[in-house]
Amino acid sequence: MLAKSEQNGIVPEPGELSEHFLITLLRDFKAEFLSFLLRFLPLSAKTGLYRLGNPDRNAPVLVTGNYLLTVSRVRRAWRHLDAYLLIANSHGINIWCAATGGFLTHHEIISAVKTSGVTEQVDHRNLILPQLAATGVEMHRVTRSTGWHVIWGPVYAKDVPQFLRSGQKKSPEMRVVKFPFSHRLEMATVWAFPASFIVALIMRFIWPAAMLPMAAFTWGLALALFLGFPLFQGTLYPGVHIPRWLPVEFSVGGFQLLLLLLTAGSMLLLWNMGLLPTSHPWRAVGFTCLMALVLSVDILGSTPVLKSGTHPDRHWQIILDPEVCKGAKTCLDVCPKNCFDFLTERKIAMVARPVECIQCGACIVQCPFDALYFLNDRGFKVAPETVRKFKLNLLGKRAVKI
Amino acid sequence: MSTSQPKTAKGNAMSTYVLMKFLESAPQRYDLGIRIITFGKLEKIPRGIAALFSIDQEVLDIGCGTGTFSLLAARKGARVKAIDPNPQMLEIAQRRAEALNLHKRIRFEEKGIAELDKEPSAFYDRIVASLIFSELSENEQIYALREIHRLLKSNGLFIFIDEIRPGSILKRAIVALIRLPLSLVTLLITGKVTHPVSEIEPKLRELHFRTVRRRTYNFDTLLLLIARPNGR
Numbered sequence: 001m002l003a004k005s006e007q008n009g010i011v012p013e014p015g016e017l018s019e020h021f022l023i024t025l026l027r028d029f030k031a032e033f034l035s036f037l038l039r040f041l042p043l044s045a046k047t048g049l050y051r052l053g054n055p056d057r058n059a060p061v062l063v064t065g066n067y068l069l070t071v072s073r074v075r076r077a078w079r080h081l082d083a084y085l086l087i088a089n090s091h092g093i094n095i096w097c098a099a100t101g102g103f104l105t106h107h108e109i110i111s112a113v114k115t116s117g118v119t120e121q122v123d124h125r126n127l128i129l130p131q132l133a134a135t136g137v138e139m140h141r142v143t144r145s146t147g148w149h150v151i152w153g154p155v156y157a158k159d160v161p162q163f164l165r166s167g168q169k170k171s172p173e174m175r176v177v178k179f180p181f182s183h184r185l186e187m188a189t190v191w192a193f194p195a196s197f198i199v200a201l202i203m204r205f206i207w208p209a210a211m212l213p214m215a216a217f218t219w220g221l222a223l224a225l226f227l228g229f230p231l232f233q234g235t236l237y238p239g240v241h242i243p244r245w246l247p248v249e250f251s252v253g254g255f256q257l258l259l260l261l262l263t264a265g266s267m268l269l270l271w272n273m274g275l276l277p278t279s280h281p282w283r284a285v286g287f288t289c290l291m292a293l294v295l296s297v298d299i300l301g302s303t304p305v306l307k308s309g310t311h312p313d314r315h316w317q318i319i320l321d322p323e324v325c326k327g328a329k330t331c332l333d334v335c336p337k338n339c340f341d342f343l344t345e346r347k348i349a350m351v352a353r354p355v356e357c358i359q360c361g362a363c364i365v366q367c368p369f370d371a372l373y374f375l376n377d378r379g380f381k382v383a384p385e386t387v388r389k390f391k392l393n394l395l396g397k398r399a400v401k402i
Numbered sequence: 403m404s405t406s407q408p409k410t411a412k413g414n415a416m417s418t419y420v421l422m423k424f425l426e427s428a429p430q431r432y433d434l435g436i437r438i439i440t441f442g443k444l445e446k447i448p449r450g451i452a453a454l455f456s457i458d459q460e461v462l463d464i465g466c467g468t469g470t471f472s473l474l475a476a477r478k479g480a481r482v483k484a485i486d487p488n489p490q491m492l493e494i495a496q497r498r499a500e501a502l503n504l505h506k507r508i509r510f511e512e513k514g515i516a517e518l519d520k521e522p523s524a525f526y527d528r529i530v531a532s533l534i535f536s537e538l539s540e541n542e543q544i545y546a547l548r549e550i551h552r553l554l555k556s557n558g559l560f561i562f563i564d565e566i567r568p569g570s571i572l573k574r575a576i577v578a579l580i581r582l583p584l585s586l587v588t589l590l591i592t593g594k595v596t597h598p599v600s601e602i603e604p605k606l607r608e609l610h611f612r613t614v615r616r617r618t619y620n621f622d623t624l625l626l627l628i629a630r631p632n633g634r
Binding site for chain 2: 044046047048066089091102105107108110111113114115116145389390391
């Protein structure tokens with residue numbers, strides 16, 4: 001159970017990741033299938049150091065978390081590289097959620113460095129971390145504790161090979177979170193799969209004849225909303241003033257109202273045309289509208305590019321103090337929405353596109369001079385230390401003491 | 403402009419606000435979550451092992467969380483070092499210690515299990531790890547056991563409390579049934595799912611520990627184990 005080398009107190013040997021495409025595909029299939037459809041479960045991979053290809057003593061060390069879906073995807077994206085893969089303990093949670101939720105911090109990275117024996121395997125001391133870990137891993141504390149330096153790699157694993165080829169430089173595109181068609185299709189599927197089962201189960205007891213149609217509608221609605229996202233994305237931006245007392249922002253621009261009207265309208269139209277085989281058209285309208293309401297209540301938060309309408313810090317502003325800024329450019333490096341510009345003459349950064357900010361906090365957490373902070377909706381400053389110390393819980397709330 | 407001065411008269415660095423909603427951040431509801439998942443047994447264990455602590459001992463509480471075992475040891479007069487990587491947990495533990503006037507005996511540090519290299523070898527009389535190993539990966543568990551072995555005096559004791567899998571198939575089946583809804587409850591309340599620690603006793607044997615006392619609770623799912631370091 002303990003490897004012989006471990007029993008003797010010798011540093012553990014890096015594991016081998018099978019290179020053959022078919023073998024990884026088969027093994028990955030189980031991982032991918034399970035973790036794809038049941039991704040809300042914290043499925044974990046083994047932590048530790050693994051060889052990708054034939055790394056030598058100068059090979060890059062690529063760090064990731066131990067969420068099973070992440071590991072299977074990075075392994076596939078990096079199968080042609082000669083590098084080390086260091087899997088840290090993110091408690092079975094993906095990088096972005098783990099880092100922002102307090103489950104992937106400098107402590108987990110320090111632990112990965114110390115317990116994996118990576119220090120014995122390479123001569124350099126550079127860790128390449130996924131950019132989205134910047135909301136939780138304080139890079140300077142990793143260095144202070146281990147002597148290893150943190151380099152923020154691209155947002156997406158697929159960009160890492162190019163990143164490495166270009167001398168570990170990120171293009172502006174590599175820094176930004178996107179929501180392309182393939183991801184939207186994935187989101188729609190991953191939502192509709194469990195939802196359609198739940199809907200069918202509920203219909204079984206309330207209106208059995210509608211089981212299959214409602215399940216189909218669930219899929220149709222999810223696909224329409226996610227695939228059609230670029231069409232109505234513009235209406236979701238906070239251009240309109242929304243009253244602060246609303247506990248939840250159903251999304252600005254009347255998007256949800258429009259969706260409900262469209263749904264009700266389509267159902268009634270179909271019935272009128274004789275295409276709805278039911279004698280209860282208003283039931284059909286009721287359930288489909290309810291479904292539309294449920295799916296769209298957090299349409300904002302269901303995308304990686306917009307701030308959730310249910311999160312209390314959606315009204316917070318990001319403020320950069322130009323007196324304190326010394327031009328470290330870390331904020332530019334870690335912002336997933338490209339909110340910052342660098343003023344080359346004054347040698348400081350500025351928040352050029354505040355409307356894009358999703359309040360992830362990465363810039364605040366990483367700034368070595370504490371030049372950034374939130375201004376909350378009551379006009380109070382939320383200091384960097386507070387942002388570093390208090391993480392978001394499952395409801396997106398950052399609890400702060402009095 | 404985005405770089406304007408803060409528009410508040412109270413713009414001091416320490417401004418904070420209080421969340422009044424029911425489901426606040428996980429650490430504050432941690433104790434409740436643990437009470438639920440262990441059927442309240444975790445509260446009984448401290449009473450049973452209080453006798454292991456005494457005046458002037460050096461005690462290390464690894465992953466002190468909200469401070470239960472640190473407070474127990476401090477109450478008996480021990481000097482405690484309590485570590486946890488979660489600053490919110492430490493804050494709660496610190497406040498509890500102050501409320502009981504035990505804060506002078508407890509040194510809280512924000513550290514994980516892999517950050518103890520500066521601690522002197524063979525220094526501690528007692529090392530407690532309650533519900534910590536179930537959050538560690540396999541490598542981390544091995545590393546942790548080695549560190550604990552190094553840090554303990556030769557007559558020191560390692561106190562281990564954690565979730566395990568029951569030995570018998572019947573008990574495992576029953577437990578599996580009960581575990582699923584309970585795990586969901588734990589996930590919702592504490593934001594984490596815990597995994598039972600596998601094969602802790604073989605691991606202890608291989609890393610030169612000798613069990614001196616063991617007791618299980620809750621259908622063999624909760625283990626209290628006390629071990630002594632053997633010669634290296």
